[in-house]
Amino acid sequence: MSSTAPTRTPHANSPEPHAATAPAVAVKGVGKTFGATEVLKGIDLTVPAGATTCLIGPSGSGKSTLLRCIAFLEEATKGTITIKGDPLGFAEAANGQRTRLSPQNIRSVRSRIGMVFQQFNLWPHMTALGNVCEALVTVRKMKRKEAEERGMAQLSRVGLEHRATHYPSELSGGQQQRVAIARALALDPEILLFDEPTASLDPELTGEVLNVMRDLAGSGMTLLVVTHEIGFAATVGESIAFLDHGRLLLNGTPREVFGEPRHPRLAQFLETYLDRGAATLL
Amino acid sequence: MSFKLFELMLWAAGYTVVLSAISIVIGLTIGLCVCAAKLARSRALSIPATVFISFFRGVPLLVQLLLIYNLLPAIGISVPSVVAAVIGLSLCTAAYQAENLRGGFNSVPKGLLEAADMVGLSPWQQLKRIRAPIALRLTLPALVNEAILILKASSLISVVGVIELTRMAQNLSASTYRPLLFYSVAGGLYLVICWTVAGGGALAERLTRTSRA
């Protein structure tokens, strides 16, 4: 964190009544259906603050959908999600009635969450620095010069200050993803979500992204990572959640989840991911 | 051909370029409005936009021009023929440009807007900062193409009596009995204009850098 400029955002140090005790994210009874298919079937999950939680599971298990619900890119059809105790999107009354919160409220709760996408989603008409500074200027109303200083600090944090003026098309996939991480970090989020951040990268480029994530985990940020990199999950993750067919099958420390005796579904899943570092666990 | 006559042809070519450029700009403006209406959620907006696009793309420009040229006086609006011609060209290109713009807006990858959503850009900021700039860049090649089509299509306004390049060639070949010469010169001038626009478009595309995204 040493290279980060010590800037304050409106909420970063504001007194949250339950910030000290509340988990970073609390998911209660979340369900999601797309048409007739039930993708999430009542998930309860607690994401501890200041730690790295990895969501693993086979394709189609619903882990990305769960992450997108926590980012409010998808709206859960059932249940509630709270961010440090504050309800996200919907408030639930004692009788279980859900009411939609105001757009301002949704935006303010959401501004505390950062997201890194599988496809990077860098804006192609802006430079790396432009991507990082965009929200600082248009949303946080920072002065251009101040925003650029802050943006450069974030780029150097991911080791790309020398690529600041390059356009996304001039960067490798790994570099693009690191810029995307810098873009999310620039807004000083309390929680950083990663949606399969290395899944669309060539194998030789995954390392640079995973290293940046490892550094972030070491700095005490709250990370929630959907990943197929089992080796990364087992070594960096402090909490592991294993999803299967829209249900949370296992949740605990890597030792609890990966240790013997192993759940048969997890054992079967690990078999298919030997090349992603699962071999070391077997 | 004397230099004097060639000068007349050049002058007429300039007129063709000016009228086409005016039509393209007016057409782009109308096209943006029609595209916005077509993308609107309200049926009251999207249905008229769909009909507009379908009609002006489905009817030959010659028929549109003859219709507008004769319709305006019939409903009591008397305008010079060049105005009727520009209205016709503008409405026709507006329909095509609306479709091109719609294609551009629809091909902005959804993830780029999700990323904007995540960093807190409001819907209006997303449109202004992300969606519109990318959509316009994606539309640029189609816009250049449309400009070339309109330059060529503008030859049809000769039938309503506007003395642009084609009409000038027609008049001069009638008075000198040398159609082969004057239509060839006209064709050559159209070629130069179209190739210049195409070259300029290719250059502009190279200057506005975008990734495939």
Added chain:
Amino acid sequence: MSLDFGLIIEQMPDILSGLWVTLWIWVVASILGAALGFLVAAARRYGPAPLDWLLKLYVEILRGNPFLIQLFLLYFGGPFIGLRLEPIPAGLIGLTIYASAYFSEIFRAGFQAVPRGHVEAAQCVGLSRSQILRRILLPEMTMLVLPQCVNMAIILIKETAILSIITVPEMTMVIGAIGSQQYAFVDAMFLLAIFYWVLVEICDWLGRRAEAKLSKFRFAVT
């Protein structure tokens, strides 16, 4: 202004003959134009380099100036080099040549769009050159170029209206003449516009249906 389509309907036989001329010139010019365009594209791809340059010039000249100028050159300029044509043959030849340039570009893109790997895969399993052409290249190209050929055919319907300027007795000329005689030119043009509009929408719909039928064969175009 009063729309009186009744007057125009009385002239049905003339209108039908105009419709017939429009339709047959359109169909024949589309087919001949596509055939000529295919030959041009194939010659450019498989012929010697000088032929490619020459044909590129042919295509670019035709694509770089208006159809009306080409038509005038042929119809009014032709007699000066001994080519005296009646309106209908002049219109048909002009439209065919004009169409061939655009069709050739569609086919050229089609040739290029078939991935090399598909041809290499066919070579590896032992198909001959002509078998590769018949069994691999042509079917794949058809899927790729069909939507654009339909599009081009639709453009050509609209271009047939221009033939009225050199007095080809097709729809625009016939209906325009009736409209002038009966002092109902605006009404006549409305009727004409609706006629073309319906014709274009029908073709567009048929084209989309054909495309939907073929789409199940579509391979992953990247």
